[in-house]
Amino acid sequence: MIKTRMTDLFGIQHPIMLAGMNWISTPQIVAAVSNAGGLGTLAAASLSPENTRKNIREIREMTDKPIMINQPLVRATAKENIQVAIEEKVPFINYSLGKPWFIDQVHAYGGKVVGTIAIAKHATNAVKLGADALVVTGHEAAAHGADATSLILVPLVASMVKVPLIAAGGFCDGRGLAAALALGASGISMGTRFILTEESTVHQNFKQLCLEATEQDTLYSNVFDGMPGRALKSAMSEKMMGGDSLTLLRAIPNALKIKKVLKQNWSQFMATAWSMMFGEGQNAIQMARMATGAVRHQKAIYEGDTREGFMYAGQAIGAIHDLPNVKDLIERIIAEAEAVLLKAPDSVIGRPKNRNITNT
Numbered sequence: 368m369i370k371t372r373m374t375d376l377f378g379i380q381h382p383i384m385l386a387g388m389n390w391i392s393t394p395q396i397v398a399a400v401s402n403a404g405g406l407g408t409l410a411a412a413s414l415s416p417e418n419t420r421k422n423i424r425e426i427r428e429m430t431d432k433p434i435m436i437n438q439p440l441v442r443a444t445a446k447e448n449i450q451v452a453i454e455e456k457v458p459f460i461n462y463s464l465g466k467p468w469f470i471d472q473v474h475a476y477g478g479k480v481v482g483t484i485a486i487a488k489h490a491t492n493a494v495k496l497g498a499d500a501l502v503v504t505g506h507e508a509a510a511h512g513a514d515a516t517s518l519i520l521v522p523l524v525a526s527m528v529k530v531p532l533i534a535a536g537g538f539c540d541g542r543g544l545a546a547a548l549a550l551g552a553s554g555i556s557m558g559t560r561f562i563l564t565e566e567s568t569v570h571q572n573f574k575q576l577c578l579e580a581t582e583q584d585t586l587y588s589n590v591f592d593g594m595p596g597r598a599l600k601s602a603m604s605e606k607m608m609g610g611d612s613l614t615l616l617r618a619i620p621n622a623l624k625i626k627k628v629l630k631q632n633w634s635q636f637m638a639t640a641w642s643m644m645f646g647e648g649q650n651a652i653q654m655a656r657m658a659t660g661a662v663r664h665q666k667a668i669y670e671g672d673t674r675e676g677f678m679y680a681g682q683a684i685g686a687i688h689d690l691p692n693v694k695d696l697i698e699r700i701i702a703e704a705e706a707v708l709l710k711a712p713d714s715v716i717g718r719p720k721n722r723n724i725t726n727t
């Protein structure tokens with residue numbers, strides 16, 4: 368049993384969170400993680416508001432344990448989805464990629480807000496805005512880590528803010544959990560590790576590619592969805608790295624497919640397209656990459672198309688060699704971390720308390 372500020376804040380048994388992963392963190396695996404004593408997080412990035420509500424209710428049919436919802440704020444239906452989460456009184460809301468406007472509303476019903484950051488100075492801003500905890504994402508992570516690795520970012524942020532930190536990016540076992548605690552975090556968030564479980568709905572072909580991959584087999588670039596991110600090396604991700612002169616042209620049918628998934632009408636769709644093309648820090652190429660990336664991502668995850676699909680994955684793939692169920696995985700990580708923490712003093716020659724330590 369490892370009790371930390373993270374387990375206290377969320378009222379959970381183990382300091383392990385399922386990362387919000389677009390298309391992947393669906394009700395079944397969210398409920399499995401929460402039922403196993405971790406914190407299951409529903410990914411709402413590509414959900415319409417109707418489906419967000421449906422997914423929350425589906426999860427509640429499967430578990431009465433605490434759950435969280437993840438929403439990247441740059442996404443088309445972010446405002447509506449957050450509103451649904453508030454109406455449904457989801458106890459924990461995790462935002463990424465944007466500035467939250469809803470913290471007071473969540474606090475009003477006793478909920479908590481968890482910000483995701485990948486750059487140290489954003490941690491201070493998030494806490495100033497009222498975030499109750501932070502997910503700190505290192506460069507090793509699948510999808511959108513920035514340049515600093517977890518080893519640098521977690522202790523740096525721990526020295527800057529007082530809220531509980533959840534370390535993300537490269538964590539997949541008990542050594543990682545023990546290390547995260549030593550770095551100043553109160554627990555870990557795992558994406559790639561949970562992709563490789565029985566409950567994950569990722570197509571077997573991509574699970575197999577991940578199992579065969581080494582820690583060298585990821586690519587970090589902005590070609591996948593317009594923002595710097597990390598994906599599994601595959602035929603398509605390597606092709607995307609080589610450049611795609613038809614990006615803008617291809618984006619049109621792909622954007623229309625996304626409109627359908629999000630159940631947007633034409634005026635909502637045009638408003639999204641406009642803000643993505645001309646909004647702060649956005650441009651047409653980025654929008655085109657996001658639309659095309661989303662379609663290719665679905666081809667990987669749902670269809671297992673290893674030629675046309677690509678999938679985000681973190682460097683942890685090199686350290687993952689099995690497909691356990693979620694419960695066994697969480698129990699194994701906790702047992703490993705306990706063993707590492709108990710043995711830690713043995714790795715120091717001579718107990719620190721028995722020695723004169725001079726801080727140089």
Ligand SMILES: Cc1cc2nc3c(=O)[nH]c(=O)nc-3n(C[C@H](O)[C@H](O)[C@H](O)COP(=O)(O)O)c2cc1C
Nearest residue numbers: 386388389412463508509510536537557558559681
């Ligand atoms: C397929 C995929 C989709 C993701 N989608 C999201 C998302 O919608 N929102 C988000 O905040 N992070 C997203 N992430 C990032 C994860 O939340 C998490 O930060 C990352 O997986 C942690 O690194 P790890 O994979 O090394 O555990 C995604 C990651 C993957 C693999």
